[in-house]
Amino acid sequence: MADTALIALLLGVLEGLTEFIPVSSTGHLLLAGHFLGFDAAGKTFEVVIQLGAILALLVVYAQRLWAVFTAAPHDPAARRFIASVIVAFLPAAVLGVLLHDIIKTVFFETPLLIASMLVIGGVILIFFERLAPEPTVDSAEALPIRKALAVGLCQCLAMVPGVSRSGATIVGALMLGVSKRAAAEFSFFLSMPTMAGAVAYDIYATRHELDLSAWGEIAIGFAAAFVTALLVVRWLLGFVSRHGYALFGWWRIAVGGLALILLLMGPTTV
Template sequence: MDNTIVAALLGLLEGLTEFIPVSSTGHVLLAGYFLGFESPGRAFEVLIQLGAIMAILGVYAKRLWHLFSSAPHNPASRRFILAVLLAFLPAAVIGVLAHEIIKTVFFETPALIAWMLVIGGIVILIVDRKAPTPRVTEVEQISLPMAVGIGFIQCLAMIPGTSRSGATIVGAMLMGVGKRAAAEFSFFLSMPTMAGAFVYDLFQNRDILDGQAIGNIVIGFICAFIMAVIVVKWLLGYVSRHGYALFGWWRIIVGSVVLLALAAGM
């Protein structure tokens, strides 16, 4: 299949899966593996996340403007911004320290990704049903200690297949955060986390990205942006009504199919 078409399909897949707890990177890596897609330094899989970043910034532009414009005179706004930054710090530090093993080992092991999809799916099904009664129902109410805890849990997502949004949502729910508020905090935390990953990965791969690789990234970015806008607008309403069980089953089915395909030598 033509690389341009594959890049577009992977971009759509990135946008579809970035903000739901199924692991966008895991899905893109597995799809690329079976489609025979190669990217220099595995930069494509990280850099197309810029599309998802721009989507969340666009959808939340009004709210972000209010948050930052009110921060100088509103302690609640300042505290929430600090909570997001504190939650971001563990991933920033550990991501830099573990960058090489993430890219050269975790990204190159389809069986590990598939197993993490299955295990994470089981965890989501259990937590969705058994999570403690929420004590926090609005995202701005998340405390600084909660934010730090969610930040450390997010680091589990450095293993593809775990899911950044899945880890943060499950972690938040276990700490007593409601389902909608957990998803919203995951959205806010995605902004510095994914932007940081984008900048760092672009810097690391600046010398090996040729014209074709950049063209594929641009195509993937555009497709990811369009799909992510649709998903973000839909997701909060869905999880408020139905929870996360659908995504748990999604992960288990996809992971199991991949494991069977790998066992069959595909």
Template sequence: MPDWLNAIILGLIEGLTEFIPVSSTGHLLLAKSALGLPDGFWDTFCVLIQLGAILAVVALYFQRLWSMLIRAPKDPEARRFIASVLVAFLPAVVLGVLLHDLIKEVLFESPRLICWSLIVGGVALLAIDRWPPPARRHDAMKLGLPTALGVGLMQCLSMIPGVSRSGATIVGGVLLGVEKRAAAEFSFFLAIPTMAGAFAYDLYKSRDALNLDQAGLIGLGFLVAFVSGLVVVKAMLDFVSRRGLAPFGWWRIVVGVAGLVLLAR
């Protein structure tokens, strides 16, 4: 299969899975393995194209986010929102830098770990959807700093491929009393600095290994992830409000079990 088609397939998977709690990284790495793509560049590709999906959030929430930024010097509420996102972001910064090589060189290379993470995460989603704690917070832009920090600590679990960044942050928010839709929305906001930081750091670490031909493939995957991400972000909040998290839990379990069966052959 030509590399440009591989780039489109992986970009589509990234955009469709980044914002739903099924683990975009897990799906990307399993797809990479199924397509027979070598390690190295394609692992980096899977990280770098995530910025395309994140820009979809920036595009859709631009007015609200820009309003918060320009109001921040005079509006305490705007400053609290910005602070909540930064506080939630900090744990991932520290652990991401410390564990970068372990994540890329060990955890990314374990399809069985990814499958088991998908299954365990699926069971967790089914449980939190069936027995959610009482919701005390209903506005993603008005979370307290302790709640934001708790969500940020939960996000660190997503450094294990297959756990899901959005899944970890949504479950963390719900456990801390955030209503499901608001937890999903805060997960979107937190994704912006988290994935932008991962993109910049991985690009820096891989700068000597990339060439112009590979830049074209990354650009193609980036574009496909952006467009498909726009579609998913628009639909995600309404879907969670209507159907909850259980469908994603069952999907994770099915994919994880199927992956284990294929690996056992």
């Protein structure tokens, strides 16, 4: 139990560190769990602890969200922003329900696929950041509805672990002329309904597979993810504004490449 609690703590910290950067937190969690011999009931641990990171995001953006929702009754710009997030959320919501069983029983159980997607996604992130046009949208709240829908369609690619939800939405936004900071912030706002919905549906779909010990692990991972994500969110926007996303692309390639080597060498646990 002590060893399991420690692993849950480490995975929670890993979740908080990686949820909002374009490296695929789910891919990192699944690969780390594979090599550490951590087998969560129904693979729900890896999904539910992401809610800890989302709670951290709500804390950081509470004042801004409150301003948007209180202004919505009389401010068309606030209503457009809320609508853009809803429109961007819908494609992944529909596809996530339709493909839930395949995602959990096939994609989540294929480490080679996850590691490969980390490498491929890293190359794409580096390549497309250099190709991105000059930004014409400098604020997450100003993203037009049609561009928001396109970003939402990009988010659907992250149904495959290793792709990265934030990575797919950020690359999509960059290619649509959104600035680096605004792309990251829109990805943040979009993650709130997306992850909340994913967690709620996953708990419902796997409710019969969970037990008291699983909830203990989830609680530890949730708390660790919350604290760590608070620090990362406050740091990330300033970093990408100054340095861009290339570092995260190289990180993906390094982690995915190492995982591929270990996987191809044979069954490995730490």
